[in-house]
Amino acid sequence: MKKALIFGVSGQDGAYLAQLLIDKGYAVCGTSRDAQVSSFQNLIRLGIREQLKLESVALNDFRSVLQILNKFQPDEVYNLSGQSSVSLSFDQPVETFESISLGTLNVLEALRFIDRPIKFYNAASSECFGDTEGKAADETMPFRPKSPYAVAKASAFWQVANYRKAYDLFACSGILFNHESPLRPERFVTQKIVSAANRIAKGSKEKLYLGDISIQRDWGWAPEYVKAMWLMLQQGQPDDYVIATGESCKLEDFVAAAFACVGLDWRDRVVIDTSLFRPTEIAVSKGNPAKARKKLGWQAHYKLNDNAVVQMMLQAQAELVNGRKTAAYNKERDKYLGLATAF
Template sequence: MIKSRRRALICGIGGQDGAYLAKLLLEKNYEVMGTSRDAEGSSFNGLIHLGIQNQVQIVSMSIDDMGSVLSVIKSFLPDEIYNLAAQSSVSLSFDKPFEAMQSIAMGTLCMLEAIRFIDHPIRYYSAGTSECFGETDSIPATEITSFNPKSPYAVAKVTSHYLVANYREAYKIYACTGILFNHESSIRPDRYVTKKIIKAACKISAGSKDKLYLGNIDIARDWGSAEEYVEAMWLMLQQPFPEDFIICTGETNTLQDFVSTAFKAVNLNWVEHVVTDPALLRPTEIMVSRGDPAKALERLGWHAKCKMRDVIDLMIKAQQSVR
């Protein structure tokens, strides 16, 4: 008897992580369904860029609408659900905090309740974030480090994290949270600072007289590769028991390091082209974010191959190819 293909539902398939995860799962012979709030009106540029838009089924679903979530899950009956949907911008969450809490926390609750209601074995992945830890200074965060969120986005993600933990314990649902540190790629949307930096560097190197306006460049983050990080998501759902994992490179650099490296890659001195704009400063800011990926290596056998400089090289090459 031929075993049927495993099914995966990716909520938020139109984003960077959703597109790379869909590609990975298709390569593993999954049947993939993706959701978007507006399946007909969304562009799905990531799927198009990866050449897989015709290999996945896409449906509309409101992540914070229980009826919508329940209907999609019941019709598809996936083996695995990856919740990558909801608001994904720290900056935007300061302007739209209600949207952050509604889409992230209520979205997670709707997903968990739907899984609890449906009599079908489903493994659930929830997208967490390093923003939950707040300031880490010189001590890398581990899976048992206390949370200290500094933005509405992070507060909503903390709520989501504890909902997953509660449903895992109370209802024995296979549910886990991937606490991912910053991860980038060539299909990162332009509104993110890393893509903004890469585009500006390439544009200026091609002759533009524009300046790059940034906020606080003294902040330090751990930047990795989105394409590598989605493999860690998949690995989490292949374990005998559900657990939460930090996914990061273990290397922290300042945003100034990122800018300097990007401009150096196109033979420019960043100091001549970058302007600090106070209007871009956030109401509260995490200055240093560090993570310890030891558990992911020990339990999942996963470690980051691409560090910040590798990611920048890949993004620069991709950006230059579209000029």
């Protein structure tokens, strides 16, 4: 039985990755800063809370990282930990940099120190590219980060590349573009929109306050993206990959689709609030997943343009409020889980 260690298991990607690995027969250990008090709601929601081991680990503490690696002795390590909000990074730049860059460095140094054949995945981000100016970013495009979060992710990416070359570690970075799901917390704009649309459809008189809705992003479906993480560690040689749909949409399109799905006109309920604009913003972001398609056999099946992502998030949000699962959502869930194991 293979063993996988997931730093940051309580988040969206960590929970879906844990589910995927458990389904594949792995023994999984997930970490959070304090596992004794963490609710692990995403794991509970996916029905896997009792199927993995949970440990407390602080990635900014080298001793803590080294201890869990020696204790669990994993075959694969996935680093999904760190402050994950771009907006919050402008308010907490030091915390953001330390949790992402220093945390990644501690894992790399611990892997080098224990000197066992462990495969390592690092979560990089499309934010590292900055504004792609309408071009589809691939692995050769230079980084031009425009936020403290992006700077931290870029630093971690180059640390991984350096350790791979200097110390012959099997270390990969996945440069993932935006990927959404019902497990997104409401501080992320897509979930904020979906939650508000559902409440308003049920009779709420509130207005939805948003920042710049002209921005364009390459949005995908998170359960598909974690499969790409796993695939990277199944290759003969370590490498970095852009993971994206290859299409970009305006945030306005996401808003319009969400409200249309519940029979409303978004223009009646949305207010543009300039105080929500970021100090620096990426106007257009789009990825080129050709390398992942060719070498990993991976491609995105769900895209924002076909409204599938919006519809599944709305359905899941409604079910969470109602405390039930509908046949329609279960059918979609089975569909994407089938895709996750189809390769």
